[in-house]
Each structure stands twice: as C-alpha cells, then as structure tokens.
Amino acid sequence: MKKMITLMTEEISKAFEKAGYDPSYGRVTLSNRPDLCEYQCNGAMAGAKAYHKAPMVIAEEVAALLADSPVFKKAEAVRPGFLNLTVREDFLSGIMRQMEEEKCLGVEKAEKPKTIIIDYGGPNVAKPLHVGHLRSAIIGESLKRMGRYLGHQVIGDVHLGDWGLQMGLIITELRHRKGDLPYFDEAFTGEYPKEPPFTIADLEEIYPSASARSKEDEDYKNEALEATAQLQHGRRGYMALWHHIIDVSVSDLKKNYANLDVSFDLWKGESDAQPYIPDMVQRLKDEGFAYEDQGALVVDVAEENDTKEIPPCMILKSDGASLYTTTDLATIVERMKLYHPDEILYVVDKRQELHFIQVFRCARKTGLVPDGTALNFLGFGTMNGKDGKPFKTREGGVMRLENLIAEINEEMFKKIVENRSVRDTDAQDTAKVVGLSAIKYGDLSNQATKDYIFDIDRFTSFEGNTGPYILYTIVRIKSILSRYTEEGGHIGEGAILPPESESEKALMLALQAFAQNMEAAFEEKAPHRLCAYIYEVSNAFNSFYHETKILSQDEPSRRQSLIRLLVLTERVLTEAISVLGFSAPDHM
C-alpha cells in the first residue's frame, strides 16, 4: 500500500501543478507545530524565489485548490508561507483499514532485494564474551532483522577471531601444562582423541595467563609466535588442537548469543579466509598494486583530496606473515566469490574506522570488489559506565556479558515480584524477557555512532523511555484484549471507524507512520529512529487509553472499532520490537 505521507504529498503536488508550479514543491512533512496542524508543506517558500512571487501568494493559491480534498480536512496558508494541513478523519480510518489487511503493516518489500552481508559479533575464540561485544551483537542483529523485514536477503556472519597469535598462545600454554599429549608429539601418526583435553572454563583461564606471560617472557612469546606459524602451516597436531578449541568455544558462544536472541547464518572466521590469501597476494603483486616498503608488502591507498595522510595498506609483514588487513581483504574475496553481495556492512567499534577505510580503498582500487558492491562501515561508540568511562565491574575488571545479563535479570526479577500481587512461577522467565528488552532498548535507543552511558537503574526502570515501559504497554493491550474475549467478544468483527477524539486520532496518526519509520531507520542504519517511533506510539496509546472507555463502550460498532484499533496497535508495537530483537511476555 502507499504510505499516507506519499498520498498527502501527491495530493499537494497535484495542487501545485494545477496552480502552475512545479509539483516537486508539494513535499509534505510532519508538523513541527502540533498545536497548529498535523502536517505541513513548505514548498511555497522554496518556490518563492523561482517564481518571483511572495510565498504567501503561492501558498494561498495552493490552499484554495485543496478546499474540498478527500485527504485534508483543512489546508490553510499561514504567515510567511507555510501550508498547515489537517487530515480528514474518514481518510485516516481508511488508511487504518488498509494497514490491518497487510501482513507487514504497510511496509513495502524492496523492489530489488539486495544481498547484504552484515559482519557483526566479532568475538574471539577461547575468550569469554564481554560487554565490548554487546553493541555489535545488538546493533547488527537489529539491522539484519530490519533488512529482512524490508525484503532484502541479509546474511549475518559472526566472523570469529580464530586465527591470530592468540591461538599460538593457547597452544603454547597447553604444551607447558600438558606436554605429554599426543598433539605435541611430531612423530605421532595415529588418531587424536575425539574429546577435547580442556573445557571452556579451562580455556578462559588459559588464554589470559598465556597472554600475561608472553608480555614478560620473551622466550615464551617467541614460542607462541612459532606455534602460530606452525599452525598456519598446517601442523597436524596443532590443527587437531585448534579444532578442539573452536568446537568448545563456538558451542559456548552460541549459547551466549542465544541468550541475547542473536543468531548468525554464518559462523565463519578469520581462518576461513586463509586459503584465499596466497592467490590474492600474488595477484596484487602481479598487477603492480603491491610493492615492498621497509620489508613489508604494501598497497598505497592515499587519495588526492585526503585531508590527512592515509598510510598505505599493509598486506604482509616484513617477516612474510599475514595480518588483520590481509585477512579482511581475503574475507572480502571469499564473500564475493561465495555470495556476490550487493553490500557488505561491518558493524564494528568506531575506533577501527581508519583500518576499514584502508581495507575498503584497497579492495576497491585493486578490483577485489566491483563497483556494484557497496562496502560500508557502521562504527559504534563505547559503552560507558555512569562515570563516563568505559564500563567495568565494580572491581575495575572487564565485565563478562553473562554476568551483566545475570545482574539485569536479577534486578528485573526483584521489580516484577515486588509489583505483583500473585507470585507466579514464571517470574524468572518473565524477568529474562523484560531484562533483555532493558538491555537492547537501552542500547538501541541511543545513536549507534556515539558513546553512551549504560545505566542499569535507568534501563530497567518501568518509567520513561525504556524497554520495560514499551513492554508494559503491550502487555496492557494484551490484557484488555484477552478480557474482551473472555467476556464473549470476538476480535475481528466490525471495522475501524473514523476517530472520535483527539487522542484517538493521534494514535492513528502514529500507527500510520510505521512503514515510513521502519524504512528510514534501515536506510540510515539508525535503530534509534525505530525506538523513538515505538516510544511515540506507546505514549499515544497510553493517553488514548486513559481517556477512552473501551470494554464498557455501549455502541457495539464503536466498541468493535476500538478493539480493532487495539489489535492494530499491538501488532505495530510487537512487529517493531521484534525487529529490534526482543519480545513481550503475556503478563509481567
């Protein structure tokens, strides 16, 4: 269906044209003076210059042509040259009826669906997820869902850090601790054990201690570098160990991401790109892009109008080893080959921006990526504590994601039990659902690119612009609807009638904007736009609810209309939060 804003724009544009002006001046926007009107058009002022006429004259001419419009109840020309617009109630209820019919509530599927790879998550194997991984997971997941909602084919890739020095460190530490395992015996030719020689808890302890030791002990570090090189050259025992590490680690990661309701289509990692490196490097050399500088192999990526010097993109270190950049480029090669994406989007900490500028330019310049494929970077800001500094535990250490989630859930559980008269057995589950909304909404309601303050007390509050408040609103609607059916009502009877109060009309106007906001949020890669929209709908509903009797409404057709409006409101809110990556319980 066409969006209401589009229909309004068409209506105004026709009037502009009829009055002898360019129809493009007819663009309608939401009013920024809700006390004066619902929508506005500023085209008369923009056109004043082109036609050498007073804006007010143009506005009046157009307004006169809208006198008996089927869309506008009122279209008046005001002071400098604004067109103040008020929508007809029957037009609006017609829009509501159309929306009800559509599965996606008026969102139009993309005409040309794109294949989009979103690279988010980015955890390292053998290391627990910590709060630093939270934003990528939450933001990436919501962008993925938005893209799909709009009809695109979106592929989420977790892109594990599974190939660097960290792997050598773990292998080295294991060798020191359990050197008699067959993995370390180069003469061993038999089958390695199926069971890994460690648990996830072991790994989580092994890595930090290996990392710490390598910083003090030069020999140890060299040993780890050597182990890394041997692993990369495919030493049999090390490969077997590596597989164990991946298996143990990935199953743990999956569990943790599942708790966040985050899922990936691909569990690829840096290691998957390795097979593509030799050919890629050779090609860059052959085609004259790569040259040696101070022993390293680099590609220039500076451009003429750079405001600062962009260092060359390093392909191979002076010792011939590959590095971050190499892997990222090879990953692009792999993705082009396997998926032919129209876009690759990286949802990564914004501190990596320069790195990605280099990688993108290099990929573009050397033709690894064709012009038709967009390479985009969504850099998100740091999650800070109340003190404005990076979020830490009370002791000052890195906060594990599991612990953070547990803390939130506990807080939520307390509040739910406090506020409930009857103690349900499912309070724990409800706390999880509500807790997740607190975390996700808290994060997503802020602009992704900025740093933000993670304030548990504020996010878990039921008051204000929070996840729990949104869920409360949905639960409240569900509760009314279930009472309606319990009392013998049938949902779906009758039809939505024109609104009879200001608050009812305001709710309909808010609902109507669903498609528009969903599209804008995805287009701008800005989930916070969708959050703002949801909040607006919730507020509109709550004030409507407060002054409207629904179940006790005498007139049956009116009651049916109101019930249908509730159903539509619930659908809009439910769809929107599901795209953000969380859901509402039935009770709370």
Place this chain on the structure above:
RNA sequence: GUGCGUUUAGCUCAACUGGAUAGAGCGUUUGGCUACGGACCAAAAGGCUGGGGGUUCAAGUCCUCUAACGCACGCCA
C-alpha cells in the same frame, strides 16, 4: 603534531536532513484511581544549542575561526 568525532535543560538523550515557540525521559513541584493493569495519565518550572564571526527570507543543522574532552594515526586485532 595531524586527522576524525563529541559538546543541546541539573542528569541521560532527541530534533524526520535548512523551517514557525529547540522536544522527551529522569529528577523537582502540583493535580488525577467507583471504567478495561496507577508499572499509568495530566500539568508547571527548567535553554544565549561550548564561544566568536559568516552564508539567507529562515541555522542546533551549512562555512570559518576558537576552546574543552574523547578517539585514531604501518608490521596487534
């Protein structure tokens, strides 16, 4: 040092891409439960949008200078 980013109400954040009187929430003050969930609603107070200059009918938004803070700047990822 160079570049990028941030700076909006006491606090946490918006502002639909240049439009009218810069909006929300929290906190503060006040009012509202014999209707369907008061975990709600209604209202008040609170602002030189870091500072200066400019562009135009119109600037939080664009240009320029400047200050404070944050981040990044070839062999880590």
